[in-house]
Amino acid sequence: MADPLGLAGCSPDHTWGGRVVFVRDEHGRPFEMHATITRDMLDEGTEANQRHRPPGFIDGNLYNQARGHMLARMLGGTGDDLDNLFTITQNPTNSPLMRDLEQDIYNAVMGDPANGVPGQTVQYSVFLEYTDDTATSVPSRVFMAADGSGGYSMDTNFANPEHAAQQNRRRLGMND
Numbered sequence: 465m466a467d468p469l470g471l472a473g474c475s476p477d478h479t480w481g482g483r484v485v486f487v488r489d490e491h492g493r494p495f496e497m498h499a500t501i502t503r504d505m506l507d508e509g510t511e512a513n514q515r516h517r518p519p520g521f522i523d524g525n526l527y528n529q530a531r532g533h534m535l536a537r538m539l540g541g542t543g544d545d546l547d548n549l550f551t552i553t554q555n556p557t558n559s560p561l562m563r564d565l566e567q568d569i570y571n572a573v574m575g576d577p578a579n580g581v582p583g584q585t586v587q588y589s590v591f592l593e594y595t596d597d598t599a600t601s602v603p604s605r606v607f608m609a610a611d612g613s614g615g616y617s618m619d620t621n622f623a624n625p626e627h628a629a630q631q632n633r634r635r636l637g638m639n640d
């Protein structure tokens with residue numbers, strides 16, 4: 465029997481049974497993500513669906529843009545749900561900056577069993593800051609906060625250069 469539980473054709477649960485919550489702002493843009501990350505989520509996410517266009521996304525190659533995950537793929541985040549995707553500058557913001565911070569969370573959740581370091585359950589949140597009320601705007605800043613059950617902690621924020629680039633394109637009359 466190829467599908468003994470009858471799960472073939474079922475849609476994946478992007479909220480991991482309620483452990484992940486996505487919030488959009490009043491303009492319909494991705495705004496917040498809150499997750500309880502456990503080891504079973506690691507490496508279970510998906511790459512950003514190339515057909516999806518988060519607010520402000522034009523062309524990744526031409527404009528150095530990425531479809532960034534609020535909950536990273538390596539942490540179980542889906543690339544198939546626009547609630548989890550936002551427009552971010554690819555290099556150096558999405559990678560290596562945000563990727564390296566997400567790797568730190570991954571490492572805290574994974575632990576180091578070979579050396580007797582247990583993995584942690586991590587409470588993780590991402591907040592996106594916007595400077596205007598335009599539905600197609602990209603965030604100007606990304607805020608990341610995480611706290612682990614074994615003492616891991618992160619609280620940081622950084623600029624998203626794509627925001628300034630988008631504002632400049634608007635001043636020049638270029639559509640986004």
